[in-house]
Every structure is written in structure tokens, then in C-alpha cells.
Amino acid sequence: MTLRAGVVAVQGDVSEHADALRRAGAEYGRETEVVEIRTDGTVPDCDLLVMPGGESTTISRLLHAEGIAEEIVAHVEAGKPLLATCAGLIVAATDAGDDRVETLGVADVTVERNAFGRQKDSFEAPLDVSGLDDPFPAVFIRAPVIADVGEGVEVLAEWDGRPVAVRDGPVVGTSFHPELTPDSRIHGLALFESDVAERPTAPGK
Numbered sequence: 001m002t003l004r005a006g007v008v009a010v011q012g013d014v015s016e017h018a019d020a021l022r023r024a025g026a027e028y029g030r031e032t033e034v035v036e037i038r039t040d041g042t043v044p045d046c047d048l049l050v051m052p053g054g055e056s057t058t059i060s061r062l063l064h065a066e067g068i069a070e071e072i073v074a075h076v077e078a079g080k081p082l083l084a085t086c087a088g089l090i091v092a093a094t095d096a097g098d099d100r101v102e103t104l105g106v107a108d109v110t111v112e113r114n115a116f117g118r119q120k121d122s123f124e125a126p127l128d129v130s131g132l133d134d135p136f137p138a139v140f141i142r143a144p145v146i147a148d149v150g151e152g153v154e155v156l157a158e159w160d161g162r163p164v165a166v167r168d169g170p171v172v173g174t175s176f177h178p179e180l181t182p183d184s185r186i187h188g189l190a191l192f193e194s195d196v197a198e199r200p201t202a203p204g205k
Contacts, residue, residue: 002031005048005191008072009036010062012052012087016179017187021050024187040067043075048191053086053141053177056113057100060091064102076106081170083190089173090144097147107168108150127176129157129165131189138164138176145175156189170194 005021007014018034025032037043049072051059063069076082084092084107095110096103122142126135138159146163149155156172157165164175165186172190179187 002033003047004045005032005034005050006037006043006046007034008049008051008059008063008068008088009038010066010068011054011059013177013179014052017050017052017085020179020184020187021048021191023182023184024192027184028188028192030192037068038066040071043068043071046075047080048194049075049080049082050187050191051082051084051088051092052179053088056087056090056096057098059087060102060104063091063104069102069104073104073106076170079170081172081191081194082106083178083187084171084173085179086141086143086175086177089146089175092171092173094150095148107166107171107173108153109146109163109166109168109173110148111144112147113144125159127157127159127164129186129189130154131156131193132185136178136185137181137183138174138178139180140164140176141180143175146173 007017021034090096090111092107093103093109093111094105124139127138129136154167155163166173
């Protein structure tokens with residue numbers, strides 16, 4: 001079975017996420033078709049979703065204007081995996097700490113925008129992530145911090161004593177940009193270790 005992986009392409013590192021998806025799929029032995037999502041009607045046909053970073057107020061506005069927002073919520077409610085990174089995490093959250101961001105509420109977390117500083121404060125850090133054997137080279141750029149997590153939300157990684165990666169059911173959210181490294185293990189952990197990705201390939205496919 002070929003997995004259809006959608007990258008929300010209204011803003012952010014679309015091509016980098018697409019490349020990471022293809023690498024992760026290959027590493028898990030799964031044929032993966034990557035599609036870019038700019039309008040409604042594409043998400044319902046996707047098995048996996050990625051919502052990249054960018055500017056959270058712009059992303060949320062465009063998702064709702066194009067009718068994509070409710071499709072992402074339905075995707076998650078159906079138990080299909082979503083990886084939301086940096087500003088994507090802010091949009092996915094229940095509380096963005098900013099009334100200008102109309103969140104999707106699919107990850108039960110409260111975030112603080114730009115908590116790690118501005119562009120000049122960007123940094124890379126070796127991050128211990130639950131489920132990965134070795135540290136992940138996490139790239140933080142104008143990164144949000146996860147200020148609070150709801151009941152049942154698993155904290156996958158912390159930096160400086162603050163959560164920077166979480167799992168809430170089929171949703172994995174990261175404060176950092178996993179696509180800006182050749183290491184695709186975060187995409188694998190979030191998307192290809194899900195029930196959807198692990199379904200056996202149908203005979204003849």
C-alpha cells in the first residue's frame with residue numbers, strides 16, 4: 001500500500017519536509033507519495049500529514065480561509081497521524097497564547113510564541129527524544145516553548161527544563177525544525193510508526 005503524505009503548503013519549509021517524508025518512508029520500507037496542500041479537498045485523501053512552521057497567524061488565517069482547517073481536525077479525529085513543527089505546533093495547539101491565532105485544538109498544549117528568542121538567537125542542540133536511541137540534532141529558529149500540557153499528553157523531549165516535543169494521540173508537535181537536518185527520525189517516529197503506516201501491504205500492491 002502506497003502511503004499518501006500531505007504537506008500543508010500555505011507557508012514554511014515545504015520541500016524540506018517533503019524530502020524528509022520520502023527519506024523516512026524509504027527507511028521504513030514504505031512507498032510514499034508526497035502531495036502539497038494549498039486548498040481544500042486534498043487532506044481527506046492523505047494517510048499522513050505535516051504542518052510546517054512559518055508565521056502562525058498567517059498559517060491559521062489561510063487554513064481557515066481555504067477550508068483546510070476543518071479537514072485537518074477531521075484527519076486527527078480519524079486517528080491519522082499529524083506532525084506539527086514550530087509555528088505548525090502553535091496552530092495545532094489548544095492555546096497559542098495569542099488571540100490572533102485561531103488554533104485547531106488538536107494538541108492539548110499551551111504554547112508561548114518565540115520563547116527561545118528571535119532569528120539571531122537560533123541554535124542547534126543534541127536532543128534526547130523518547131523513542132530514539134541517539135540524540136536528535138534539533139534546530140531551533142524563533143521557536144515556541146510548550147508552557148503547559150494537558151492530561152494524557154506525553155512529553156517526548158525537553159530542553160533547558162521545558163517541553164519541546166510532545167505526543168497527543170496521533171499528533172506529534174515539536175518546537176524545533178526536524179526538516180532542517182538530513183536526520184529523518186522525527187518524521188519516522190511521528191508518522192511511520194503509527195497504526196496507519198504499519199498496516200500490512202495488500203497483496204499485489
